Amino acid sequence: MRRVCLVSAEGGGSSMGHLGCLALLIAPLFILQICGEERCNKDEFTCRSSRCISTKLLCNGVDDCGDGSDEDSCQNCTSGLFSCGPSDACLLKDKVCDGRADCTNKRDESRELCGSDQPAAQTAPTCPPSEFQCDNGECIRHVWRCDNTPDCSDGSDEEDCNQNECLVNNGGCSHHCVDLPMGFLCHCPDNMKLVDDSLCEEVDVCLERDVCDQLCVHSSHSITCDCHEGYRPGSTTGACTAGGDEAQLVLTTSKGIQLMSLFGTDHETLAPHLPGRGPLAAVTSNRTLYWAQQGQNFIYRISLDKEPQEAVLVQKVQGSVSGLAVDWIHRLLYWTSPDQGSVNAALMDGSPEHPLITGLDEPSAVAVEPLQGFVFWTQCGSAPKIERASLDGHGRTALVTSSLNQPFAITLDIPRQLLYWFDQGARSISRVTFEGRHRKTVVESNGYLDRVFGLAVFEGYLYWSEEVTRSICRANKHDGKNLQVLLSDIPSVGGVAIIQPVLQPNGPAACGRPGTLCPHTCLIDLQPERLRFRCASTETRINKPQTPEISVPASTFSVLTFAGILSLIIFLSVLLLGVVLWLCRRLQPSRASSALSFSLKDSQDPLISHESHSCTRTFRIEDLLLKVDLDSD
DSSP states (O other), X not given: OOOXXXXXXXXXXXXXXXXXXXXXXXHHHHHHHHXXXXXXXXXXXXXXXXXXXXGGGTTSSSOOSSSSGGGTTOTTSOTTEEESOTTSOEEEGGGTXXXXXXXXXXXXXXXXHHOTTSOOOEEOOOOOTTEEEOTTSOEEEGGGTTSSSOOSTTOGGGSSXXXXXXXTGGGGOSSEEEEOSSSEEEEOOTTEEEETTTEEEEOOXXXXXXXXXXXXXXXXXXXXXXXXXXXXXXXXXXXXXXXXXXXXXXXXXXXXXXXXETTSOSOEEEETTSOOOOOEEEETTTTEEEEEOTTOSEEEEEESSSSSOOOEEEEEOSSOOSEEEEETTTTEEEEEETTTTEEEEEETTOOOOEEEEOSOSSEEEEEEETTTTEEEEEEOSSSOEEEEEETTSOSOEEEEOSSOSOEEEEEEETTTTEEEXXXXXXXXXXXXETTSOSOEEEEOOSSSOSSEEXXXXXXXXXXXXXXXXXXXXXXXXXXXXXXXXXXXOOTTOOOXXXXXXXXSOOOOOBTBSTTSSSSSEEEEEOSSSSOEEEEEOGGGOSSOTTOOSOOEETTSOOHHHHHHHHHHHHHHHHHHHHHHXXXXXXXXXXXXXXXXXXXXXXXXXXXXXSSOSSSOOOOOOOOOOOOOOTTOO
8 A cells, every 4th residue: 555645726816927836846756755764665775865666676686775775785696596695694685574584684574675564573483402482483492391380471381281293194204203301312232313303323434534536445442444446545644536537617607617726726717708607517538518598598518628618508498597517428418497397308410409307496417427327306495305316317305305495506426426416595504315315414604605606526525516605616525624715706607517528437328338239319218127118209399208218228229210120120031032942943954954953852951951953942040140330320
């Protein structure tokens, strides 16, 4: 509701006409003073000048108020984010006026911002696990609950004190449930630990001690570290150093593609004519990059070793691209599309795209492990999660579903079989095994985790690009220590990737060269007992994520291939029979020259019958081996 003032004016004569018009022009300047300040709707922001603008226009880098008040406290936040203040956090727009105060000063739920009708904001949980949080947000010791003395100012610590939650479904605990005066606790046996407050899992000593970069062997009371092929032991305990060429880090920015060493030195811009930050993936064997501009539906390719470095358009996809990954063994591209709500795949040569998983809620990142046949992705919607499936989209499994806010970026530590992800809401980098176990937070808010765009892991370090500070950072992948800012003041930093051949070891392709048996994309499934593949065609693009068109064991041929081979066998058989009949006519002796006929009784040829001199000859074909080169073009 807005307060409206009406002004009427009557012009008496021509001599007063100009004065009347002038009064109408000046009147609005006095109306605001007479009628009071204009009241904005709850979905609008009140500017310093009392002008009303939509809250969606806040902190968008544009002076929508005209007096700059909608951008006053946004200098520390990138475009599209809401600023809690000059020294506070940056929030996504959907966190503003949602009824819960995420800023420490509650600016995101202020009356000026959200309107007077906005209900009182609930304070986000701030108490540590060792304390009890009152309904009003206060923190008290757990032992003070249900002690017949109110310790919370609202008395919430003395409510619901006579219930035994362990009597119902064991309190949701996987093992032991311990009833407390108020609430309960889940308890684990020895050699197990509590996960997500209810699940007990076996303790992995190697991951608990977390000192080995790669291989770890636990025996008795000690552990031994080792390295995979292609690596050698480093100078520190448990470290592994890659052999071969020195690794390099490549990143996308608004000024072009840039290349740098892992120590922040030798920084150079490779393709200044190819601007556009966005997700990035690399094939390390031939130093080829694939990237997409943020918010666009184009995927490009460029070779780092060719001169001049020119971009090649590989795919024009449906919807924008938020995450990008490569399957270097089967030559496949994988990407997430938030517009389409899907994970998609296509050959690197630009074959038609195929939706693997559909119906996703804001998919944001994707990663591929072709040696085991896994594709991983994240969702940042109303129910955030990290999931996994086979390379063809089958066997969908949720790995992380709890204590997750906005998982924006992921990367894989293939030597250790670990997945790392950045959580925008928690401002942290965590990890979990490929099976979804042994979760651990590695790097927590350190001033360089406000908005991570790209994430990579190599040897003993995590590398990431940070939008708010416009920097490239790295920290120890085990505990987050040794934080280093490798590069700063980067214009609109985007995705990152590390170039080193050892990161992408060779492995067998599941069906030869992709596209050999399929006209378009050959989708691989390495997880069932029988190796399967299916062909994706342009007709299967719409919402058929779980129904393969062609699914056969890798040891058999497709239906079309078998039909062709059968036709070839029949043709050769008829041709062979015709040759035999022709030879029979040519070799048959005439009656006049019967004396010149020859005998075959002494022949040792096992294919020729010894019973008759006639043209009726029996051929015994023991084996007919037809070799078909499925890998030929």
